[in-house]
Amino acid sequence: MASSTSDRSLLPPGSFGLPVVGETLNFLLDPNFADKRRDRYGPIFKTRLLGRPTVVMMGPEANQFVLSTHMDCFSWREGWPGTFRELLGESLFLQEGDEHRRNRKLLMPAFHGPALAAYVDTMQSLTERYAQRWETLGQFAWFNEMKQLTFDIASTLLLGSAPGAETAQLSQWFTALTAGLFAPPLRWGWTPFGRAIRARDRLLDHIEQVVRDRQLNPTHDALGLLVQSEDEAGNRLSLSEIKVQALLMLFAGHETTTSMLTSLVMALAQHPSVWAQARQEQATLMATNGAIALDHLRQMPYLDQIVKEVERLYPPVGGGFRGVVKAFEFNGYRVPEGWMALYRINAAHRDRTIYTNPETFDPDRFSPERAEHRRAEFSLVGFGGGPRVCLGLAFAQMEIKLVAAHLLRHYTWSLVPGQNLQMTPIPTLRPRSGLHVIFKQRDPAAP
Numbered sequence: 001m002a003s004s005t006s007d008r009s010l011l012p013p014g015s016f017g018l019p020v021v022g023e024t025l026n027f028l029l030d031p032n033f034a035d036k037r038r039d040r041y042g043p044i045f046k047t048r049l050l051g052r053p054t055v056v057m058m059g060p061e062a063n064q065f066v067l068s069t070h071m072d073c074f075s076w077r078e079g080w081p082g083t084f085r086e087l088l089g090e091s092l093f094l095q096e097g098d099e100h101r102r103n104r105k106l107l108m109p110a111f112h113g114p115a116l117a118a119y120v121d122t123m124q125s126l127t128e129r130y131a132q133r134w135e136t137l138g139q140f141a142w143f144n145e146m147k148q149l150t151f152d153i154a155s156t157l158l159l160g161s162a163p164g165a166e167t168a169q170l171s172q173w174f175t176a177l178t179a180g181l182f183a184p185p186l187r188w189g190w191t192p193f194g195r196a197i198r199a200r201d202r203l204l205d206h207i208e209q210v211v212r213d214r215q216l217n218p219t220h221d222a223l224g225l226l227v228q229s230e231d232e233a234g235n236r237l238s239l240s241e242i243k244v245q246a247l248l249m250l251f252a253g254h255e256t257t258t259s260m261l262t263s264l265v266m267a268l269a270q271h272p273s274v275w276a277q278a279r280q281e282q283a284t285l286m287a288t289n290g291a292i293a294l295d296h297l298r299q300m301p302y303l304d305q306i307v308k309e310v311e312r313l314y315p316p317v318g319g320g321f322r323g324v325v326k327a328f329e330f331n332g333y334r335v336p337e338g339w340m341a342l343y344r345i346n347a348a349h350r351d352r353t354i355y356t357n358p359e360t361f362d363p364d365r366f367s368p369e370r371a372e373h374r375r376a377e378f379s380l381v382g383f384g385g386g387p388r389v390c391l392g393l394a395f396a397q398m399e400i401k402l403v404a405a406h407l408l409r410h411y412t413w414s415l416v417p418g419q420n421l422q423m424t425p426i427p428t429l430r431p432r433s434g435l436h437v438i439f440k441q442r443d444p445a446a447p
């Protein structure tokens with residue numbers, strides 16, 4: 001399918017749309033934009049987004065091409081808007097080659113293996129506190145509540161924040177920062193971008209104070225581990241590197257996890273038989289293990305299947321942009337250097353040649369007997385793939401499973417009727433209504 005560049009081959013089919021804006025509005029406003037173009041032109045087509053010629057590539061082969069076999073043709077850095085580069089600084093998303101490899105290696109220990117065990121208590125106690133709050137509220141919009149919970153978890157572990165007023169202040173700055181990421185780069189005090197710069201500076205000052213404290217008093221939270229992280233050559237992250245990387249992790253990890261948790265609790269409420277089986281798994285574990293520890297999370301195969309199915313059907317991130325830094329050929333079409341490329345995550349997830357009835361929520365498709373995702377490599381890419389697969393994958397999965405297991409064990413909820421559950425994809429996937437639910441404690445004697 002893929003081959004080396006040849007001058008004879010054609011540019012991909014498609015249309016650039018209007019001058020300058022191209023098809024940006026169709027892309028932003030029509031959730032089926034890419035599917036419609038794929039039906040018309042096939043799995044690779046051209047368009048113009050945000051003023052730049054762009055190639056959209058869909059399906060497992062395209063994913064593998066972009067994420068793994070032809071990575072050298074693509075730049076992450078060039079895939080992000082300038083506002084992003086300024087606000088999130090020289091962090092992992094914007095790094096390439098040796099610099100990226102070095103930093104990824106130094107960041108990795110804080111998000112994998114034994115480090116995760118140290119985060120269980122924080123995740124657990126915050127989840128318990130939020131669940132009690134939800135019980136008191138009785139009825140609420142879950143997306144916003146999940147967002148506060150995931151922010152509290154991430155800011156406690158990554159920014160060393162103390163629950164209460166400090167977290168609320170950090171959350172306010174963080175909201176101002178994210179509002180500026182895709183805003184016009186006008187830096188006056190009252191513009192979203194100007195406010196975002198101020199918020200970023202405050203957050204960085206806060207992280208600096210905490211890092212200095214961690215240098216004197218080592219801890220086992222993620223920030224403490226970043227401070228201590230050292231590779232085999234004795235390299236360490238500098239203070240300014242830790243600051244921007246911690247901020248990036250907060251950005252990368254918090255709305256994505258919120259989105260997936262919201263879709264998970266929605267899917268459970270919509271599929272009572274799946275919910276009953278998931279509860280049964282928890283009841284059996286609870287009878288033997290009691291409270292949840294890291295080890296127990298590895299003994300929840302059915303919950304694993306549910307989490308995978310949520311990743312497949314409701315991937316929080318729609319795709320990944322890259323700058324094309326080396327011309328390439330894919331599927332017989334030539335893509336020139338200087339274009340943008342977009343790989344689409346959910347195209348592979350709904351591919352009928354891989355997934356049976358792909359529109360149906362069916363966790364059993366990931367059972368060991370069916371394992372539909374094994375039919376093609378790069379067919380489940382909710383966390384990206386290849387050497388730059390999501391750094392927070394294990395961290396996020398642990399958090400999602402911990403929250404889900406706690407809710408399954410002790411609570412029950414139903415969806416408030418009449419709300420708009422249509423999924424909206426930007427900035428991360430969520431039901432339009434925010435998911436209004438009625439939430440209460442479960443009767444422990446109930447089946």
Ligand code: HEM
Binds near residue numbers: 253317392
């Ligand atoms: C459900 C939660 C999450 C989802 C769905 C998710 C999704 C993704 C995806 C799709 C990518 C690849 C993007 C691309 O190829 O353009 C990615 C990369 C990344 N994610 Fe996540 N993510 C999640 C949670 C997290 C968390 C909790 C963290 C940090 C603690 C994190 C940090 C990162 C980083 C640093 C990268 C870039 C890795 C690199 O360039 O080497 N993510 N994530």
